[in-house]
Amino acid sequence: MNLAGKTRYALGVLGLVLSIGSFAWVIRALAQGGLDAGGQAGVLSFGAGVLGLVFGAPALHMSSQALRLQRDDPTAITRRLATSVRVAERANRQRLVGSSASMIDVNFRLVPEVSQAVFTPTATGPATAATGHLFAIVEYYLPWRPNRLLITGSSGAGKTIAAGDLVLRLLAARAESDPVPVRLTLTGWPEDRDFEGWLVRRLTEVYELPVRDALALVDARLVLPVLDGLDEMDPAASTARPRAIAALGHLNRYIDEHADSGGRPGALILTCRTDAYTDLAARDHRLATAARIVLDDVLVVQGVDYLQRRGVDATRWAPVTATLAAAPGGTLARALSTPWRLNLAVTVYEEHTLAPDGRKIFAREPADLLHLASPGAVRDHLLGLMIPAAVAVRPDHNGRPQYRSGQVHAWLRTLALYLDDNRATGRSVAGRPLPGTDLILHELWPLAGDRRVRAIHALGTCVVGMAMIVGLWIPGTGSTIAGRIIATVVLALIGALGTIHAWFKVWPIPAWFDLEGLRTVERRRRAALGLVVALVLALVVGLELGFLFGLAIGLAVALLGWLRAAVSGSSDDAARFAHPRDLPRANLAVTLALGIGGGVCLGLVGTLVSGLGFGLTVACGYALMVGIAGSRNVVFAAWVHLGTHQLPWRLGRFLNWATEAELLRVAGTAYQFRHRELQEWLTRTPPV
Template sequence: MLTVLGLIGLAVAVVFTVRSVREQGWGDIDPAGLAGATVGAVLGGVSLYAGRRLTTADELADSLATRVRQEAERAYAHMFSGDLNALIDLSYTARLVGRVHADRSEGRLSGITAFYRALDPARLVITGAPAATRGTGSDDAGTGKSVALARLVTELAQTRERERGGRVPMLLSASSWPGGTIVGWLESQLAGRWKMSRSEIRKIMDAQLLLPVIDGLDEMDRSSTPAAETRAAALLGQLDIWNEGTRPAPFVVTCRYSSYKRLERAGAAVRSAAVLRLDRVTPGQARHFLADRVAHHPAALAAWRPVLDALDPDANRAGSRTRALREALDTPWRLMLAAIAYAPHTEQDPVDLLTRAGDGTLQRHLLRRFIPSALARPTLAHRRLGRLDPDLTHRQLHVLAAYLQDNTAGRTVLGRVLSSTDIELHELWPMLGQQRIWRTERWIMTGPAASVAISWFLLVGPSNLVLGYCLGSFVGVAVYFLPRSAWPEPRFFQMPLTDSGSFSTFFRRPPTVLSPRSAIRWDLLTVLLMSLTVGLSAGATYVFKVTTNSGDPSLVTVLVLTQIFAAHGLLLSLIIPARIMGGRAALRYLAFRLVAGSAGIPISFRLGRFLHLCQERGILRTAGASWQFRHGEIQRYLAAHPNP
């Protein structure tokens, strides 16, 4: 495609130059024609160079592995609020189902990557262990499945970077599975999330260099749905029949213990896989974690001493409160909640943990204290974060959490299954209804075009140029209203002039890993760059004509022409359905914000900044170009409690 564009650009440059020379001679070449020829020649040469670049599948995989590793490392650090000095090396046991071979059946979290690489076939299901006491908190929520997955993805990506020949782990959210084959899902992720071209996707898929790592199988359906009829069962069915050549294709999946047992009893589980079960946190591990995390200086140690003594495995304590505390703090997630809620800066008495564990209110109390404690956490001096009000933050996050929970049953809008975990700015519009959003988009498109046409008509007066602009604006807006993609994706103006692979490197080097907030920014930057390019290209001829016919143009003329052709460029950039164009996702997000504001929905107008601050405070985490709540328990708690 780029080669074709390059040939067209060079042909245009030659035609401009030859025509100018033949009609006017070498001494009277039209400046506009010369400018057009120069631009065409430059862009043509660049496109030819880009089109002839040979990128192998291994080179693509190496670049993708670096981006995946950086994202996984960032997510892993966020799970521990940036403090990696108090990690818990959980133990695990593995159950081999079907024709699977492994070199051992037990080990530690620090060796999970070596265990996985020795599997044959490399099919792994990660679950947690249920609590010994049935009842509240008996499920394996927060037992470290996501931590194990993040560590596995990070180390596998590092292995791919060091040893060419390994696979690139692709972290996927199970609730975002659109249906269909695993290959189709991977291809859509490479195109939408990682912005790969069709030829690049074909190369990397043909070379079989991807490893799907699927998180949250248990979050795909409501618990009341029969196991055999769930979307989780359908996804496992696709994984079960997915082969590469003559061998079963590898994958990694996380699922709650109880959910996977239901699928196994219904005959919907994978026939051959290693089912790894993470053990609960021992009292000794919990004690070391809290001592390293919050009780590492004398004042804090004195406050936490009763709790640490209760968790001491060598102490002979059989009290009911001690047993309740050990059971309540037997997962990494609840330990992290306790460390955040009773951190020294909160001035809360840790002894309260013993009391609330004894009366059974500890888990709810920790969830209620999570947001106020996270927002009160001090930050480093060089990272000045904006202030957030705890009560207002709770109410705003409740709106998003309730929307995600409503999608748990597999709600479908315009052919797409809505995610129950991912927050993407330009994909929140189903919350407010399709017609309201599209009607607002029409007003956004029509308003600027009409205002520019009217202002130019009043300043310049009636002329063919004015009528042409009005007609062009009308046609452009009409074309925009034609059937189009209901789910626009952020675009990036990709022209591989440099190693970063982006034309916008001339203005700012794009980050290797795009954050959810920057996706909309780059989409907006793309359309602005395109509008500037198209507007200047179209307006150069008219500017030269005006200067030739009327001498020195007035300031009003220059401003009016600049305004007109910039608007033309903006309209063309939004209308032309090309891969390098952008702006549709940003337009969809703007329409969503305007409708939400007019409807009185308690969501910050600067939603991207608000979610970014929540991420920096550890309330949210990132997963590619999406935000997610740090843990499913936080999302479910906020969805059920509109007020603090």
């Protein structure tokens, strides 16, 4: 919106505010029994407000229409989406590669497939499709018709890094009419949901596109899906891989549905571990009409080049580079043959402190790697140093470590064992499969036992309700017997409903305040109903107890109704939040707001009827019961910290720290271990 449009919009809003304020002033003047000089001024201000409304409302409408037209422009939509994706992928690459932006230019080769895309060489692209390298992957990808690429490789080969780098390079080379590459993880895709519907939902959740804009982009093929982790969709114990098979079926139908789209029918990029895809292909489940490449191991010359670009001391690393060059197929070369392992080695062996004169004092020497007997021993050695290195380089503001290495190891191992058990057994709670890779903060409570947590949750709600009821009958609350009986019945009913909800609602639906949602017809009706109820209560109480009492009750109920109308909640829409810790915070804010708001309403009624002490008791009872009934995460955190000491009290803060320490990574609304190798090592290695 230009400056003139913003000015008209601001004037329109100002006119509405003046009108509402002037109207409230007139009502107040009339309620006082007449129009004195101040009342006459209020009437005049009301007229001025009406004039502001008359002139401001059309301007507000026109500017909002202009803004809507601007938002509907496909070029503007794709430009905004491309900017958001670029910012997200740069941050993600920084987390994956580490504290340095250096990357390894890994080679790859084409794997012939039964159903393969057609390579059409261009003047600027490679002459042959047989081989390529990561830094020229865009030039390799674009000549394929259709633009469908399958990236495979071993664990740690750099598939996710390659996919993210391809996204950034495609964005850098993108013209206005080209689709926007968007990388999404497949682990949360329900196999019974069609691909395009899931893609639209993820665009609205992750990048906050309006549903209408996301639908338009997907229908116009202006989104290039980059899908990561086909091999991680099923539990480790599941050799049948039903979810991966279902996903391939949807992706193959996606190309059939878009066969008439010229050069981009069903264009997409997919990553999968080589062994997992080989198993799927052996049962005739493949990505149709796609080019499949496999990432090669890191060559010695590439590893040495990587070390030089990371700026390490060549003298310290000379024994390692000499061994790699002398024995390209030896123990050390095989152990450091993936970008993940090579980057891990640099991370743990570059840990240092500074001497008073500025010299680096390193914690360990790379030559230690030469004394390990097998690639597995090198792997475990590096993983064992990863947590101490992460703790050492991230002290608090006082220069002390925020956590001890043993604590971090134990807490991460608890989470890894939980995920490993889920993957090994494929267990579910109330029909929902528990994740094997994703740590979703508001859904971690089954870690402490699904029945145990629900029982403690229900018991806590019941105990608080009973305590508040007992408090009503303490002498000195200032209420009549009839008033106490009525309040007892109300609180008992609320407590019973909260207890039932805590036990039988196995997966509480997260909620948050969504002010944009008030634009929908359903939310407006809900808000209007709340205002009507507030008006009726205000009139009834005002006639009986006076204008001020009626006004207080009316405002409190109106505010509570507006808050309730602004609440949105859906397990499907939870991924709209940019960071995993945001949704639990938003849900806690809703719980507190509704609990305190409802408590204020009931407390006002109790105060007006039976005095302040009685009103406070009712208000506190309602707020506490609603707060506990809607806070299963708090119950879970208290149990695992105070009862079992398995996890820290502020779990979200710890997971965020672990992400910054590059032990975890963020994928949508979930935390994941930085690499599968770290997760597996933690499950088999208790802290010392």
